[in-house]
């Protein structure tokens with residue numbers, strides 16, 4: 001787990017109910033803004049290859065665009081098949097109106 005915080009965007013660039021992909025140290029991460037909070041996860045579905053940022057965000061549920069698996073943005077756990085493995089989550093904080101992410105494992 002990294003202690004290095006990456007400033008990626010202003011909070012006003014990520015309105016409620018939206019998500020956006022960022023590349024941090026070569027790793028693609030999707031940042032979701034839902035229910036007043038922000039979450040960062042790996043952007044690749046654990047089932048096959050699909051970018052989760054191209055799916056849908058419904059409250060805390062992130063739905064893969066390819067086969068419809070869903071994940072909880074709070075902890076990456078699987079909420080719906082066909083995925084069986086979670087996606088990695090990353091630490092996120094808001095500092096001075098900016099979204100900052102520190103990569104997990």
Ligand code: FES
Pocket residue numbers: 045046047048049050064065066067068069081082083
């Ligand atoms: S690639 Fe995401 S559900 Fe299959």
